[in-house]
Amino acid sequence: MLIHPDFAKELGRRISALNSESTTGQQSIETRFTVAAPESIRKLVGAEMKLIQSISWTGVIGLDRADGQMSMRVAGMPAESAGAMKLTADGDDKSTLNYQGELHVRIPLLGKKLESMVGGQFDKVMQAFETVGNDWLAKQ
Numbered sequence: 001m002l003i004h005p006d007f008a009k010e011l012g013r014r015i016s017a018l019n020s021e022s023t024t025g026q027q028s029i030e031t032r033f034t035v036a037a038p039e040s041i042r043k044l045v046g047a048e049m050k051l052i053q054s055i056s057w058t059g060v061i062g063l064d065r066a067d068g069q070m071s072m073r074v075a076g077m078p079a080e081s082a083g084a085m086k087l088t089a090d091g092d093d094k095s096t097l098n099y100q101g102e103l104h105v106r107i108p109l110l111g112k113k114l115e116s117m118v119g120g121q122f123d124k125v126m127q128a129f130e131t132v133g134n135d136w137l138a139k140q
Contacts, residue, residue, distance in 0.1 A: 001056055001133065001136050001137070002029075002068075002097075002133070003024060003027065003028060003029040003055055003056075003057070004029075005022045005024060005029070007132060007133075007136060008020060008022045008029060008031040008053075009022070010128060010132050010134050010135075010136075011033075011125070011128055012031070012033050014091065014128040014131065014132055015033065015035060015124055015125055016035065016036070016126045017033040017034060017035050018034045018035065018036065018048065019033070019034040019138065020032065020033045020034070025056070026069075027056055027057040027058075028054070028055060028056035028057070029054070029055050029056075030052065030053070030054045030055075031053045031054075032050055032051070032052050032053075032075075033050065033051045033052075033053070033125075034048050034049075034050050034061070035049060035050075035121065036048060037049045038117055038120065039122065040117050041114065041117050045074070045076070046116075047078060049073060049074055049075070049077070049121075050072075050074065050075035050076070051072060051073070051075075051121065051122075051125065052072065052073050052075055053070070053071070053072045053124070053125065053139075054069075054070065054071045054072075055068060055069070055070050055085075056068055056069050063089070064088060064089035065086065065087065065088045065089070066086075066087040067083070067084065067085065067086055068084070068085040068086075068087070069082070069083070069084060069085065070083060070084075070085050070099060070101065071081070071083075071101075072122055072125065074118060074121075077105075077107075077116070078104075078105060078106040078107060079103070079104070079105040079106075079114065079115075079118045080104055081088070081102065081103040081104075081119075081122050082101055082102050083099055083100050083101020083102065084099070084100055084101070085097060085098065085099050086098045097133070101124070103115055103118070103119050103122060105118055118124060
């Protein structure tokens with residue numbers, strides 16, 4: 001579901017994206033969301049910013065686990081979050097997705113301050129990601 005174009009489209013709707021476009025591969029998806037930039041960073045990025053999210057599954061381990069990678073970056077800005085995903089079965093009718101990653105903004109003197117601002121946008125996407133996932137699974 002995480003690499004399904006309809007999932008990405010719904011995620012875009014939930015984060016109030018002005019536009020979203022996805023490109024899928026066999027085990028991957030890259031989605032570009034155009035979102036309104038937070039007021040606090042508009043002088044740096046303009047009224048809108050493009051968030052680029054990439055998800056890829058790198059391997060299935062047995063019948064109860066899959067590993068993957070997820071990254072998110074801001075186009076035109078040295079800001080990126082990257083990490084690993086682990087999807088594990090929890091019984092016959094439940095699964096758990098864990099994501100562990102780091103966010104970096106590489107701008108001297110401003111990086112740490114911008115990390116919290118950009119991190120807020122990334123957090124918004126990840127919270128919507130969980131909600132869309134739960135809703136998606138509830139419909140199955």
